[in-house]
Amino acid sequence: MKRKNRSWLTTLVSLALVLTLALTGCNSGNGNSGASGEGGTAGNSTEGNAENKGNSGGEATAAELKGTIKVWDWDEAFLKKMVPEFNKLYPNVKVEYTVVNNNDYMQKLQSGIASGSDVPDVILGEMNYRGQLFDLDVLDNLEAAPYNFSRDQLLDYLPSILSNTKGELVGVDQSITPAGLAYRRDLAKQYLGTDDPAEVSAILTDWDTFIAKGKEVLAASGGKVTMFASFDDAYRVIREQNSKPYVDGTTINLTDRLQKALETVFKMRDAGVLGKYESYTPGWNTSFAKGDNLFYPMAPWSAKWNIAANDKDGIGRWGLIPAPEGSYTYGGTSIGVYKGSKNKEAAWAYINFAYMSDEGMAINYKEFGNMAGTKAFFEKHKDWIDAGTDYDQYFAGQNLNKTFVEEIVPSVKADQQTKYNAMVQTAYSSLYPLWMKDTSITASAALEKLKSEVKNLAPEATIN
Incomplete structure (x- = not known):
């Protein structure tokens, strides 16, 4: 079994090395409430503003990218930590975030879409209602401009649960589950x-x-x-x-x-x-x-x-x-961009930074326990996984994320x-x-x- 697991991990590393990555990476690994399970934890409704920096994915540099984006999320601790870090790199992107209980998220989103007045640029899709969200056809195809993200960068089982019925990739993973x-x-x-x-x-x-x-x-x-x-x-x-x-x-x-x-x-x-x-x-x-x-x-x-x-x-x-x-x-949560967003590059910059970049994942993984859904994360940060997390102490020192990566991920389907x-x-x-x-x-x-x-x-x- 151990030999098989090492073989799988070696294959994963090899795959990652040959990819030409537009983004570097880092996921309901869920130390983060944002990767809640069916019926998982959520916050109370509060609001906050923060000035942010984002990764454009387009031609503008981080410092040149400007705009205001709305983010709805149910993990206030994550927002309070991640948004200021994002703004260190993207000082001219303002992030207006609202903490929305995940049980209320879909209803609030549909009301905003119907009125046309209150829809976030960054939209979360918790697994319970993800299919309903995807069928609304309000999320952009992330393999098209201005994002130009490739599904080949994701772990093999993920594209099926991040794509709509038209086959468009409309989300990346908040944290693998x-x-x-x-x-x-x-x-x-x-x-x-x-x-x-x-x-x-x-x-x-x-x-x-x-x-x-x-x-x-x-x-x-x-x-x-x-x-x-x-x-x-x-x-x-x-x-x-x-x-x-x-x-x-x-x-x-x-x-x-x-x-x-x-x-x-x-x-x-x-x-x-x-x-x-x-x-x-x-x-x-x-x-x-x-x-x-x-x-x-x-x-x-x-x-x-x-x-x-x-x-x-x-x-x-x-x-x-x-x-x-x-x-x-x-469980699990997808992160996508609203089709009607007027600041798509800034929204993608935020998603890329928070859920896939080396800088963002240094926080997302080490402080919230989330493992990115990208192959590059596992190739580049094997040392992070080998080091374990604070939650391993509940498991008598068993390295949880190493167990997930080596023994559980290889046979996952979705x-x-x-x-x-x-x-x-x-x-x-x-x-x-x-x-x-x-x-x-x-x-x-x-x-x-x-x-x-x-x-x-x-x-x-x-x-x-």
């Missing part, structure tokens, strides 16, 4: 016989083994410890492992995409190895410290926003492994996002709490009910 499983080392030691990541991973070779071990844990703990805290935790992992396009125009192929995932999660439910929490509720949050569940989905951003935030005494308590049967994506993907997620979210509780509901019945709910949301679509 390859995901595995976080686990409680104390519980693993007690019930699996080891807390070592390599050994835990070797035990859990596939989901059938995971379920069998879960039954043993349930029995040994007197019914107190389950494998996942929530039906939804298991579903979000297994659903994305089967990642492949399932929307073709107005045809939504739910059976092909979700049947296997639902059958596996329902097997877990019926085996009793899933907890009774609903994801991102107060009970789910407190379960991290409570210790009644072994595993949680984990992307790079999770170390800060799920683990450290919810298990404040958890230093040394956690481990990270790839999920059985493959990697997946968990769906292209459309408005229908968002509708499927909305329908699922309304249904799964009942599926958790009512064990008379079968996987096949659940799939048919999901189809019905999606049809209600998209009457024009054909649901298979």
Whole structure:
């Protein structure tokens, strides 16, 4: 496994070396709330102004570039740190930023577009509503002028989730979100016989083994410890492992995409190895410290926003492994430029600086834990990754980002996002709490009910 990982990293380095990069690089690695997961952290609505410098991507030098750009973001700490740093390089670009709760972002954006009066130049697309945003056709193609960015600069799995249905690249990644499983080392030691990541991973070779071990844990703990805290935790992992396009125009192929995932999660439910929490509720949050569940989905951003935030005494308590049967994506945020922007070069300068440049990523990675989605970031800054981050202490010194890069990224796949993907997620979210509780509901019945709910949301679509 280690030899394979080294081979992959060597390939990645080689790819990066032959690229002619217009931008240098640096991502829901998410020490940053901006890379929140589905239902992740957000700030309260406040406003602030800062004078900024940006990278034009055009002919103007940093000092010559002038203009005012609006940025809407939900991470105030990031804005307060990044905007002044941006202005050191781009003193004549003024950044007017507004902190918008990510749950309110899409509604506020649509209202601004409808009125034509209040639309940011820099637009964020959190994964829950990214497809809906892309289908509005309000984001510029970043491979066209004045940006001239090439998708070849991105990690291979990213263009599919950063492109609209026309195939245009309309965003770059705020922070990559390859995901595995976080686990409680104390519980693993007690019930699996080891807390070592390599050994835990070797035990859990596939989901059938995971379920069998879960039954043993349930029995040994007197019914107190389950494998996942929530039906939804298991579903979000297994659903994305089967990642492949399932929307073709107005045809939504739910059976092909979700049947296997639902059958596996329902097997877990019926085996009793899933907890009774609903994801991102107060009970789910407190379960991290409570210790009644072994595993949680984990992307790079999770170390800060799920683990450290919810298990404040958890230093040394956690481990990270790839999920059985493959990697997946968990949350994430795209960053794009509004088509109607009057300061596109300045907006792109800000995006380039904050999320891809060496100067910006020195802050973004080291202070917020975000890993850029560019191949160049991993070629140029291997020393940063090797050095680890402060969040490694929660994982007994395990180098989290090195684990993500070497063991999890290589097998990640991702769906292209459309408005229908968002509708499927909305329908699922309304249904799964009942599926958790009512064990008379079968996987096949659940799939048919999901189809019905999606049809209600998209009457024009054909649901298979």
